[in-house]
Amino acid sequence: MLQQVNGHSSGPNAHGGELREDLQEFLGQDAPLHLLDDLTKVNPVTLETVLRCLQARYMADTFYTNAGCTLVALNPFKPVPQLYLPELMKEYHAAPQPQKLKPHIFTVGEQTYRNVKSLIEPVNQSIVVSGESGAGKTWTSRSLMKFYAVVAASPTSWESHKIAERIEQRILNSNPVMEAFGNACTLRNNNSSRFGKFIQLQLNRAQQMTGAAVQTYLLEKTRVACQASSERNFHIFYQICKGASVEERLQWHLPEGATFSWLPNPERTLEEDCFEVTREAMLHLGIDTPTQNNIFKVLAGLLHLGNVRFADSSDEAQPCQLMDDAKCSVRTLASLLCLPEDPLLETLQIRTIRAGRQQQVFRKPCSQAECDTRRDCLAKLVYARLFDWLVSVINSSICAEPNSWTTFIGLLDVYGFESFPDNSLEQLCINYANEKLQQHFVAHYLRAQQEEYTVEGLEWSFVNYQDNQTCLDLIEGSPISICSLINEECRLNRPSSAAQLQTRIESALAGSPCLGHNKLSREPSFIVVHYAGPVRYYTAGLVEKNKDPIPPELTRLLQQSQDPLLKVLFPTEEKSQEEPSSQSRTPVLTVVSKFKASLEQLLQVLHGTTPHYIRCIKPNSQGQAQTFLLEEVLSQLEACGLVETIHISAAGFPIRVSHQNFVERYGLLRRLHPHTSPGPYSPFPDEGHSGWSPHAKEAMLQPLLQDILHTLPALTQAATPGDPAEAMPASVHCGKTKVFMTDSTLEVLERGRAQVLEQCARCIQGGWRRYRHRKQERQRQAAVLIQAAIRSWLTRRHIQRLHTAATVIKRAWQKWRIRMAFLASKELDDVEEKHLFQAPCSLSSFPLPQAQTRLLGAIIRLWPLGLVLANAAMGVRGFQRKLVVWACLQLPTSSPSSYTIQTIQEQAGVASIRALPQGSIKFHCRKSPLRYADICPEPSSYSVTGFNQILLERHRLGHV
Numbered sequence: 001m002l003q004q005v006n007g008h009s010s011g012p013n014a015h016g017g018e019l020r021e022d023l024q025e026f027l028g029q030d031a032p033l034h035l036l037d038d039l040t041k042v043n044p045v046t047l048e049t050v051l052r053c054l055q056a057r058y059m060a061d062t063f064y065t066n067a068g069c070t071l072v073a074l075n076p077f078k079p080v081p082q083l084y085l086p087e088l089m090k091e092y093h094a095a096p097q098p099q100k101l102k103p104h105i106f107t108v109g110e111q112t113y114r115n116v117k118s119l120i121e122p123v124n125q126s127i128v129v130s131g132e133s134g135a136g137k138t139w140t141s142r143s144l145m146k147f148y149a150v151v152a153a154s155p156t157s158w159e160s161h162k163i164a165e166r167i168e169q170r171i172l173n174s175n176p177v178m179e180a181f182g183n184a185c186t187l188r189n190n191n192s193s194r195f196g197k198f199i200q201l202q203l204n205r206a207q208q209m210t211g212a213a214v215q216t217y218l219l220e221k222t223r224v225a226c227q228a229s230s231e232r233n234f235h236i237f238y239q240i241c242k243g244a245s246v247e248e249r250l251q252w253h254l255p256e257g258a259t260f261s262w263l264p265n266p267e268r269t270l271e272e273d274c275f276e277v278t279r280e281a282m283l284h285l286g287i288d289t290p291t292q293n294n295i296f297k298v299l300a301g302l303l304h305l306g307n308v309r310f311a312d313s314s315d316e317a318q319p320c321q322l323m324d325d326a327k328c329s330v331r332t333l334a335s336l337l338c339l340p341e342d343p344l345l346e347t348l349q350i351r352t353i354r355a356g357r358q359q360q361v362f363r364k365p366c367s368q369a370e371c372d373t374r375r376d377c378l379a380k381l382v383y384a385r386l387f388d389w390l391v392s393v394i395n396s397s398i399c400a401e402p403n404s405w406t407t408f409i410g411l412l413d414v415y416g417f418e419s420f421p422d423n424s425l426e427q428l429c430i431n432y433a434n435e436k437l438q439q440h441f442v443a444h445y446l447r448a449q450q451e452e453y454t455v456e457g458l459e460w461s462f463v464n465y466q467d468n469q470t471c472l473d474l475i476e477g478s479p480i481s482i483c484s485l486i487n488e489e490c491r492l493n494r495p496s497s498a499a500q501l502q503t504r505i506e507s508a509l510a511g512s513p514c515l516g517h518n519k520l521s522r523e524p525s526f527i528v529v530h531y532a533g534p535v536r537y538y539t540a541g542l543v544e545k546n547k548d549p550i551p552p553e554l555t556r557l558l559q560q561s562q563d564p565l566l567k568v569l570f571p572t573e574e575k576s577q578e579e580p581s582s583q584s585r586t587p588v589l590t591v592v593s594k595f596k597a598s599l600e601q602l603l604q605v606l607h608g609t610t611p612h613y614i615r616c617i618k619p620n621s622q623g624q625a626q627t628f629l630l631e632e633v634l635s636q637l638e639a640c641g642l643v644e645t646i647h648i649s650a651a652g653f654p655i656r657v658s659h660q661n662f663v664e665r666y667g668l669l670r671r672l673h674p675h676t677s678p679g680p681y682s683p684f685p686d687e688g689h690s691g692w693s694p695h696a697k698e699a700m701l702q703p704l705l706q707d708i709l710h711t712l713p714a715l716t717q718a719a720t721p722g723d724p725a726e727a728m729p730a731s732v733h734c735g736k737t738k739v740f741m742t743d744s745t746l747e748v749l750e751r752g753r754a755q756v757l758e759q760c761a762r763c764i765q766g767g768w769r770r771y772r773h774r775k776q777e778r779q780r781q782a783a784v785l786i787q788a789a790i791r792s793w794l795t796r797r798h799i800q801r802l803h804t805a806a807t808v809i810k811r812a813w814q815k816w817r818i819r820m821a822f823l824a825s826k827e828l829d830d831v832e833e834k835h836l837f838q839a840p841c842s843l844s845s846f847p848l849p850q851a852q853t854r855l856l857g858a859i860i861r862l863w864p865l866g867l868v869l870a871n872a873a874m875g876v877r878g879f880q881r882k883l884v885v886w887a888c889l890q891l892p893t894s895s896p897s898s899y900t901i902q903t904i905q906e907q908a909g910v911a912s913i914r915a916l917p918q919g920s921i922k923f924h925c926r927k928s929p930l931r932y933a934d935i936c937p938e939p940s941s942y943s944v945t946g947f948n949q950i951l952l953e954r955h956r957l958g959h960v
Ligand SMILES: Nc1ncnc2c1ncn2[C@@H]1O[C@H](COP(=O)(O)OP(=O)(O)OP(=O)(O)O)[C@@H](O)[C@H]1O
Pocket: 075, 076, 077, 078, 079, 080, 131, 132, 133, 134, 135, 136, 137, 138, 139, 140, 189, 190, 191, 192, 193, 194, 414, 415, 416, 616
């Protein structure tokens, strides 16, 4: 690792040897430099210490570092997949305080997301991702979009989840399409964005991503027709040449091995040359395969257009002729663009001029150079329109309904500051945009902060920050500036040489400290001292580029095309706006004026948002991992004004909230401590007081503010228990209209707020639980009552049924018993009568005493029951058995000697009962001849059997 740092000790990195010692020294300190998450903690904050800290972190594979309000992102130049895992995104999203986690672009992403949620003005957020070409801006923007796709998609229903997923996928799919058509391989970056873009991620009330909109800036369209020797055209041209199928090649006239002059370095294969990915993404964005094929056919046509070359004409009156090998190209071009071949060639060769009152048309053959310019212009015109159309298609696919989103997070990915050996209008525009953004940054964090301190009555030691207003005045100021002078040249349409333009600029703007001139330069040029360093711009071709003239014949020609795509790109009803009219007084729309207008529009949007800054730094220009070139990084740190930011952010009050918002958000902290201000507590003091004057409002807010601020020491104490050093009163200052505080104070306040909210939530939960419990209790009691009523009703009904049934059975039983008794007595009577007839000494002839007659009656009536009980009384033996029988037969117990109970076998039960003295009835255990003796009214397991074995025998009295 250190070896690599030392590896640059020779040449430009002359500090290599010292660095090694310094690095070791730092690593030996209590807090090693690579562990310092925030550059504001480096002591003292100087360029050198900041640089060393960044270096130590880079070498320790730590690529993100805070610098106060800015995040510094070092390009790892190697894949670090674990840094961008969805799990990590979720971790930052779920963290109670993401700023406590390691610095990351996800911290910025989460911060913006929470700001949107908090609804503190300005609610809309923007993230300005800046840095040199190849520093990692596009990578960062892409990763942030993926982050939002993960965190801003937690819809409740499955259906809305699917919709959100589709939208996110479309938004992510816009990246490969835009990169294929707008990125190219340059000397500094294999995948360099050749346009600026502002992506607006639209969120609904629930902070879910419902759509997006893309605004592009200044596409480098000259690249279609002109590429530097080691650079390439836009990726899409290589993709179609390498990825087309055999049939497509035939269709698009792109034979294998064909050479195109606008397709330099085709042998270099990049990972960006993935045609299938682009096609797939286009399909997802709603660009169907026929339309895609149409697009690729037109692009193939442009490649053939590049091969159209003209020979110089010796006769000015004659148009330049085509080179031999170019004739075929024109034919192919005409067929691919569905244009008539002859008018196409004629438009490239001959210029038409309208002059005079009648607008007479003159035809003038162009020189070879002019023919080439017209050819290039045709390619640029088609490509620029195609790019704009694609952006509009992407927007229509990803943009949400205007009423479906309420807030947005803007991602600005603009080309970084550029300084090449040969700089022209493109670099001037790019650096102008960077100056504007730097000014926005300076205004937001440096100047605005300091001026605000003064206005609010804060004492503050000013840092000599770098203000680039003078540079901006030089570029865009009024009435005279570089832009106005170049525009004037275009408007006057007078022939002017590069040298003349240089002189005009130098003389008109001589007083500007930001204008320099290198007298040694032979080429006409001027130098602008930008905030990031001086840049030399060559004046040759500047005016022409600014005019970006589009010959009206070209537009008219393209309007004649039968190609469906070109018909859309060049509608016939469109009035050729490029057509200059001699009477027209409208200002000429130059490249610079169009760019300036779109830049102002962008800054207007940015001014309405809370900005966040990510500064991408390229550790080396070779794109090598683990190589940190001090001087290259140093120039980038200086260029982005990072050190001043660090000073201000570390020592100042980076958080500023208006009194109103402060009271609204933290008013509930007054619950923690008894407050002194009179009047009832209202978290929103504005309610019902909208008609109050600002002064009266302020007077009302003051006591509330003081109450809140009084809670701070206790909150700080609570936040750091047992550490009196840290429990110092939080750093907060109450200005005239705003409250100023540090990050740590904000943290303390937020923690207190969360505590109060938790208490409130507990209170609400308690109340709710009590209410719910009471309600449940009431419901339970009601249920018990209902159940008891139903049960008692059911029981009553059941008993009633049983009762009825019992009555029926009882009656039946009684009937049956009577009947049995009757039958039995009748039978006995019959038998008796028979015997009486047979034996003269019948019972009637010997009247029995009354007691005996009663006994006999009882025996006759109850003998079955007596037998049953005697047999059923299990285990009843001897005398007890007799007692039972006596009881059942109601025999007089006083004279047991008058009768006897006999059992034949002890186990078999009662066999007979005999009345001894009378001895007239004898029970035998024999089969009864009686017809009804074996009828049992209730046959059951308990019923007594054996009746049918009873035989009544009648003997003579006194003889057994
Ligand atoms: N975080 C990262 N992890 C891994 N590689 C990265 C990372 N950031 C950037 N790179 C590498 O650096 C290259 C350049 O990054 P990128 O295209 O984002 O730069 P840029 O600032 O957008 O450049 P330009 O202004 O030219 O478009 C990427 O192609 C990628 O290989």
